[in-house]
Amino acid sequence: MRLLLVLVLALAGRLALAQAAAALPEGLTRITEVEGVAEYRLANGLQLLLVPDDAKPTTTVNLTYRVGSRHESYGETGMAHLLEHLLFKGTPTHRNPWAEFSRRGLRANGTTSFDRTNYFASFAANPDTLRWYLGWQADAMTNSFIARADLDTEMTVVRNEMESGENNPGRILLQQTMATMYQWHNYGKGIIGARSDVENVDISRLQAFYRQHYQPDNATLIVAGKFDVAPVLRAVAELFGPIPRPTRPPVPQYTLDPVQDGERAVTLRRAGGNPMLYLAFHVPPASHPDFAAIEMLTSVLGDTPGGRLHKGLVEPRLAASAFAYAWGLADPGPLFLGAQLAPGQDVGPARDALLAAVDGLAAKPVTAEELERARTQWLNDWTQGFNDPERVGVELSEAVSHGDWRLYFLGRDQIRRLALADVQRVAAERLRRDNRTLGTYLPTSQPERAPPPQRTDLTALLKDFKGEAAVAQAEAFDATPANLDARTQRFDLAHGLKVALLPKTTRGSVVRASLRLHLGDEQSLRGQSTVAALAGSLLDKGGAGLTRQQIADQFDRWRAQVGFGIDGQTLSVSINTTREHLPAVVSLVGRLLREPAFPADVLEEGRSQWLADIERQRKEPESLVSDAIDRHGNPYPRGDLRHSPNFDEQVQDVQAVTIEQVRAFHRRFVSAARGEFAAVGDMDVPALRAALDAGLTGWRQPAGGPLAYVRVPRPLVDATPTRLVLRTPDKANATLMAVLSLPLNDLHPDFPALMVANHMFGDGGTGRLWMRIRERDGLSYSVYSGVAWSNVELNSRWVASAIFAPQNRPAVEQAFREELERSLKEGFSAQELDQARTGLLNARRLSRAQDRVVTSQLAGQLHLGRDFGLSQRVDEAIGRLTLAEVNDAWRRHIDPARLVTALGGDFPP
Template structure:
């Protein structure tokens, strides 16, 4: 897959295994060294760098706090390195590497049976391959061996190129359906005349379709070599063993004799505004204003990143105050790209239907280019710095994130730039931010949706590269953080380590304290509300309440709330629907009690300002307008309404786009306040926290924040009985969309306590949800018809009323092939069943996936909230694991035949099918 643009609006064979205990480095006595062949280079803040004689760079990031390991291999090759006629080659090669080698012919199948969460991504300056999995020596050793084998022995064969070509084309078509993505591609292309950053990573369709296999193989042999790669291992692992395996598998690869060319093309300084206009069906108006900036390694890039926050943050950003607050745009945003060569910064606005694009464009450019007459203030800088550093700290607390995020720094020139960038943000002065803004946010350096000539243009500074080696020669970094405990995420240990209690009037609490990297903690709170009768006819009022809860309290303004969250290093999200109000909290150990009390204040005493309601109404209507022509959204609307028996106003009623729009337009602030008074309280609520925290302090904070808070309205879950739905085949036109969608639904008389739950869950895993599933292998791998094809089950935990879903995206002209392949695979598996080999590999993979999910703190907190509501513990999860272990092939095949009924399918297709008959 391609890497999306980053946005913050929102980082020789080994002799024996005994060599792993070789002599310690005198300079870093605590770190192991596998042998004299693998040499230690440096260490910064807990990350150690090693090199092999063949040039391979190795980074180790140990973190025993989570029972998972992430391995990332970054090749310093991306779209920047492609020659004429080769656009998209780096991305295409990323796909081809997963087609295997003589030693590993079924890569995705091997990943699936080991329970790997794996993928690859391609960007401007690099390509990377990564996998996360439950920590164990077998998984880690196998994956390192595969990466070494893939580096030099991958097939890159003509037959695989032919089958994968349609998949890549479908990925292109998926992007072509997004006006924002296409407009961004065209804007950046207008910014760069000569440099390859102006070429999209996915490439020109003609180049991708016409690629010569010999050229692709030569590109692979040239760039996929140890001296052009960085291996990053993070999480829980034995360092000595890893170093020994690295030497065993990678040291035997010879250092290549070829010398990689030095790329020297830079665009000249832009000397006038540039313009691009995109016209397509559907969506809402968008504006981008792009500006060239320095490379990511340049000292001034710290100011660029802070300007990004100062301009685009919500609600403190200048764009929000000038455009969103003044109803000139529905939402605003900004982002920048830290690249090896001079990159870019984009500011933009999304307009609601009916808003004046000329007035919005003028306001956008006035705000961005007004820093000369309206200088950046110290308050703006301090607020932006706090937000940026909080984001950095949260990312660095997650070793899995760090392992992958280092790819960006490696691509810019050196992995230590990740830390140097942080230090520069801490040190940057107001004068530097003001200077950078005035140098780069100028009219002649702008690319936007029109051309305006200027008599006296102002030039941006001449583009320049950075000598990263010289700059980092004396860099030492900060002290490494304290290592966290080893935590075993088994159901039995989760139960044993969790403290459970109840706070009056009805708040059930589960607390699982454990040390974590960076003292991070995740928490989830859910308040239950109302019943079937009392929740009727409120429309979008509950959703509006959820959006308004962080907009201020009786004692804090909207800005003060955001500043308080930043001071507490807390990310807090609110979401409300008809029957629940959920809060997500992410922060650090010492700040969780205060964050809970802040959440309690916002829940109990929200200000619910009328002007903020108008803002979220515009944003909701804008988002809705953007969905009306999208194939998947159109399909979802039609399928959800098919056979739905509930009347308008019932919370189970499936609404049309028009009904949703009508409900949003009808919301009044008095209704939101009334709903809050009637429904919100802690009479039936659940809270769970997982991570580094003081359980006693958290309990006291919960008592102060939510204790004694009764709900006025009676609470009862809205029933969801199984209601037969007639089978159907719906074909829906969505003109001018180059990507189409298929979705298939069938209701099941099952819940997650049913005796057949484990068997059908595994059957679905083998059919469509695993990485080696029937749908994936047939429709994606064999025939190359879809970028994304899968099946899943939405499990009900109470009534025997779950839903099986299958879906795929594809080029409209391939509709008949996709549908035929899908139906053939369903018929085949129902007639013949799965094989013993499929069954064994799939069972191991599913059990590994379940183990991996329990190792994620946020998921664990959410799971505890669900268990508290259902009056369960993780003993249920343990029983399901045991049932999966005990399953036989015949039980799985019989479960699939018992419940999957093609004659009951509700089949939906949406796309621009032109002359195709329904």
């Protein structure tokens, strides 16, 4: 019956495309279809891709322009990214897009890369919202203001985004490595641009850049998810069709760097962070057939724990972690290998081991086992992306930027067909001494050069490409609270585990699950926080008679992503797999929880990585500010679960943990005595229930006393108001955080009103903080406020935060203070309330359409004894709120005199 339903839905999706194609609107031509993705063209050159999928009630739209930082001329660096920002400043008929996004509940933004600029939005499926968004994009394509006044404020916002990136030594090292690799090509320039160009950009040049590239023949529109095909085709023809095809000729891109003929080096010295190494090689573009081998080499070298870098650097404790990745770009791009070192580690041995791992490929070629492991992981990730309508649009956008959207499918086929001999050939050709960036230049009479760079003949490459059959469609699911409750099966297993299952067909038969087990009490967990966290990180690193690598390989074969962790009193396991594999995955999870191996060498690896992260945080403004806020007024002694340790205490705690303590913690605390399991998606309920019974029945339960689970109380602690200033030398970005303790929880009568009031003040595109500090004053890239709601005690936290350049601290503080005082004195307006109410309700509907969110909510409901009826009642309460109720709640609970404020940055003494 289920198979029949999937086939019917798949045929329905193809029938919708076929029917729409039979009567296309004027000016629209059907080009081709590959695996359920249909391509159309308007007469003006706009390319349209439709990917209908009713699996969940959301729609995602991507509009990709084939313009990125590589298209910028001298003096124009950062122009593509700056233009992305200015497009959101509106048009004569769409004056405030951010406000409309918030009102309609869109999750929208834009991104810029080397090869493209992409604008995207996801929202609860709604034909009116879809048409409105398409209308705004059509209008913005040629009618955006791109005005001097907007540039003046947005330039400083972009500069603050640049300053935020300057705080990250790894990001700057990456940028400088690229600059050393590329002598002529724009890939050697950072996407965000040179500071001087961003600060001095000429508005007329920016407007010319906009008119040159923001045209229908340079754009691809992608609509994915739940929508009716025929109305979308009509809307695209009506909204984009009238835009004339430009008469300007396309600007050719022909710059390629010459073959590198010797090692290159770059050294970065800055305050903070830990030693890091990058080893970079020039590799072919994403469209080149050899790029499949590059993808596999990154996994063979950089995978954890099976990768050669992990074995050669991390296991011998020469580095805290190692990695490898390649950027698929339109022109020849980079492959990166690297290592993050722990505090005080010597770079020399790590560098030697990194080079040895690469050079060793000649004497020790890639094995068939390594290739198959890498292939399995890559194809699993590709399948998960193709099964997610919100992700597939982004993936297609990237393929468009590489030259043709069909490369998305061709790349998969190339991975499938890739031969071991080709992997070794490409490694020998590309991973050469004279093609790498690291170390010192040494002249040689016999340089070993990589093949010359070349572009791909896409016409020849794709002339016989057909693709596979279209993916099967899933049911159209209505994610209302009532339907979520009606479709959910709740029951208790014999051993006490509470279970909530929401079976439904999904694209690719995907299912998400969450297991939570609750541990200990206030006294028994004293001094155990760090031991618990390390124990949680080791649960999938060996156990049930399997090695770490065997566990990772088995999950890969089952197309499963599984994560383990322990935080506070909760052991959590997250699962993302498919219907056919879910029972087996659950069974193995149960065995790993009951029979962990806790290998001592992996504990040392985890300890090293944790210590490296602590050292990184010591100099970061955001980490220092958050730490200071958490510790201010904290009344709990060291060792208490609620104590907030400083960085030195964290280091001492991590260094003190032994493998014997980890194993003892598991024996004393971990069991199925109290817990919840939730799953959402395509599942065989009887088989899953049997797997849960087999995996957890008979598991030892604490026999009362100190090991029984009793939730540690977290009563409200009203900290003394204060203002803390923390200096972080050599950091170009600063942070402000203000916190206020609230005697509320999410069941309090004021919960809906305060949530709406905060939305108007600091959340969303119409929030007052955003409109003042970012939009009007141009002081911050990220500014917001929100409430961390407790669902038990009357103990929640209102938090406001902003990042900014250190010299702008007085202006940011003044703007925050003025907006807070104005909101309390004048209150909010009826128009703000209407916008906030609509935006919040749309956002809540969108969240209930996400299987990942619903899975987490179901597990939480089991623990708290709730259902989705509460969500419906909150929605109804939001709908009934009056302006007086909202303003009264805001004034009743938000008191500037009680704020705890902290600022961190490179401020004058």
